[in-house]
Amino acid sequence: MTVGVAIQAVGLSKWFGSGETRTQAVKDVSFEAAFHEMLYIVGPSGSGKTTLLSMLSGILRPSAGSVRVEGVDIWALDENRIADFRLHKVGFVFQDYHLFNKLTTVENVAIPLILRGQDWNDSLKEGQKYLEVVGLANRANLPPSKLSGGEQQRVAIARAIVSAPDILIFDEPTASLDGDTGRKILEFVRTKVLTEQRCILTVTHDDRIYEYADRILKMEDGRLIGSEKGGAHA
Amino acid sequence: MRGILRIGYRLLVNDRGKFIALLLGITFSVFLMIQVTSMFAGMMKKASATVTNTGAKMWVLDSSVTNVASSIPLPDYVLDAVRSIHGVKYAVPLYSGAGLVRLKDGTYQAVSILGLDDTSLFGRPVLLQGQISDIYAENGFLVVKDEEFGKLHNPGIGTEFEINDNRGVIVGIAKVPASGLFGMPTLYTTFSRAVQYIPSMRYTVSYILVEPASDAAIPGIKQEVAKLGYESLTEAEFIDKITHWYMFGTGMGINLLIMTGISFVVGLSISGQTFYTFVLENLEKFGALKAIGAKGRELVYMILFQAGITALAGYGLGVGLCALLIALAKFRVRDYASIITFNNLGMALGMVLVIASLSSYFAVRRVLRIEPFDIFRG
Structure with missing residues (x-):
């Protein structure tokens, strides 16, 4: 069941370079994503998935078109307000996790709260709660480098959801994981992370996890070439 | 803001190898700068001993006199x-x-x-x-x-x-x-x-x-x-004249300048290179912080804070080490010439701040140039 429009992309296009090297990575893409929806964007390498995801999440300014999140045209905001938008509305799970090995696991999780200006100790307490959510409470004081790939993925998820964002961005969430671990992670995301008030956008190559998607958008050469229901509706 | 500075502090001090290398670079540089300049200050104090010991407010002398030991009779x-x-x-x-x-x-x-x-x-x-x-x-x-x-x-x-x-x-x-x-x-x-x-x-x-x-x-x-x-000088002017002569009329000033310059370059090369490497190694993480929502100026403050902590800690250690060695030397050789003056301390602090500024300048440039999109692109 989906409730309300979370993201509305209209006529999104992106060019890179200039002159003879000018290339168009995304071509006139329009779609909507709803709350409580897990939406996959799939396609071959170079099809423009990551560029599209970056424009949707307030990271890369589109050359044309607009992105509305909860009705707000995010690219009409100035740089500082876009940064605030990302901090308050979007949670990121990067392909390589990008955890700080010189900080403890719980400090990594608490980073978005600390960036929001929340008290250090309160942030760590909140971070500890989310480590419990992802089942890593006993790893709180270890550096991420001491954790397995699956555990690091869960730490990255805890960091992404600790500030209760409306939009979650997953960039190739299973790229560094074996099949079983990848499925467990997506099962966890589907059951524990996807809420009524949240929309999850996932870029992936991995067709083994299509079963967890509500909807799958297919891209090729920068264009949306189709949309189909995911396995979650099977 | 305090939170991101604390993150910066934890990132810095938990990277022990680099933090120690940074501290050693600054400490060694400050130690050399203060040691050299304090030796010069001590020697100048001795060179002006007759002037200070006599305590006259004004001195009349032949204008060709360069230092108090080489008087020209009037x-x-x-x-x-x-x-x-x-x-x-x-x-x-x-x-x-x-x-x-x-x-x-x-x-x-x-x-x-x-x-x-x-x-x-x-x-x-x-x-x-x-x-x-x-x-x-x-x-x-x-x-x-x-x-x-x-x-x-x-x-x-x-x-x-x-x-x-x-x-x-x-x-x-x-x-x-x-x-x-x-x-x-x-x-x-x-x-x-x-x-x-x-x-x-x-x-x-x-x-x-x-x-x-x-x-x-x-x-x-x-x-x-x-x-x-003839020339008449106040006590301070006469001491300045003597110092000026030793500085520029002998080879001491050039040697002082060379040694101070070498100390500065040593500090800059060790600390600057290490700090830059530290930032480069964390560049993707800084990009991730930007993607999460950290603003560019917050990352700049974080880097300046890291550079500032390193500079001040290294400065304190360098001054302490120099003071300790001078005290030990004076314990063995009571007439050892070195004295640490506020001018020495101020000069070394200025040099250290230049080292920190240059080191962080290049680091800041890199951090400001990193785009969150680069993190997605890998």
Whole structure:
């Protein structure tokens, strides 16, 4: 069941370079994503998935078109307000996790709260709660480098959801994981992370996890070439 | 803001290898800079010892004099002329020279000799033993008990010696704030006895010590002395002149500059390179922070904070290390010349801040250029 429009992309296009090297990575893409929806964007390498995801999440300014999140045209905001938008509305799970090995696991999780200006100790307490959510409470004081790939993925998820964002961005969430671990992670995301008030956008190559998607958008050469229901509706 | 600074602090100190390398670079650099400049400051204090020990507010001298040990004698009429200048409270002659003392065991020792105005004994040292009036006794000399005192075989009151075939007798043992640069013991006597005992040129007044009626009178006195063809300097100006000569009239200034420059380059190359590497290694993480929502200026503050912490910690360690070594050296060699002055500390702090600024400048440029999109693109 989906409730309300979370993201509305209209006529999104992106060019890179200039002159003879000018290339168009995304071509006139329009779609909507709803709350409580897990939406996959799939396609071959170079099809423009990551560029599209970056424009949707307030990271890369589109050359044309607009992105509305909860009705707000995010690219009409100035740089500082876009940064605030990302901090308050979007949670990121990067392909390589990008955890700080010189900080403890719980400090990594608490980073978005600390960036929001929340008290250090309160942030760590909140971070500890989310480590419990992802089942890593006993790893709180270890550096991420001491954790397995699956555990690091869960730490990255805890960091992404600790500030209760409306939009979650997953960039190739299973790229560094074996099949079983990848499925467990997506099962966890589907059951524990996807809420009524949240929309999850996932870029992936991995067709083994299509079963967890509500909807799958297919891209090729920068264009949306189709949309189909995911396995979650099977 | 405090939170992101704390993240920066944790990232810095938890990367122990790099943090230690950064601290070592700054510490070593500060240590070298302060050590070199404090040695120079200590030597300049000694080079100006006669000026500071005498305590005259103004000195009249030949303008060709470069340092207090190389006096050019003034004609007697200059003393009379200076005394007649409006605003001069009093003016007295000072003899400053060197002689050879023959000790009881037949060995010779070079000494500095200061001849004080017979009437006022202006510029006399503080006596540890004896009476100042005994300086008027036959062949009377005061000896300064400093690090060079032992070179005269630790004389006591009544000890006799020979100076230019004249008999000398120690009638008092004195102390002065600073001992001289050239490692010679210092004797005080009256001006007339100094002139009598030490071979002199036609003119005998080395310097004229002037007490102005007030500070306001100083510029007028200078003008009048200049009209006589001589130079008059306040105590501070004379010390500056001596320092300037050692700095630029000898090779010391260039060597000081070279050593300080090398210390700066060492600090900059070690710390700058290490800090830049530290930032480069964390560049993707900084990009991730940007993607999460950290603003560019917050990351800049974080980097400046990291550089500032490193610089100040290294500065403190460098100063502490230098102070410790100087204290140890003075414990073994009491007359060791180095002194740490506020100028040394300020100069080293300025250099360290330049090192920190340059190091963080290049790091900040890289961090500001990293785009969150690059993190997605890998």
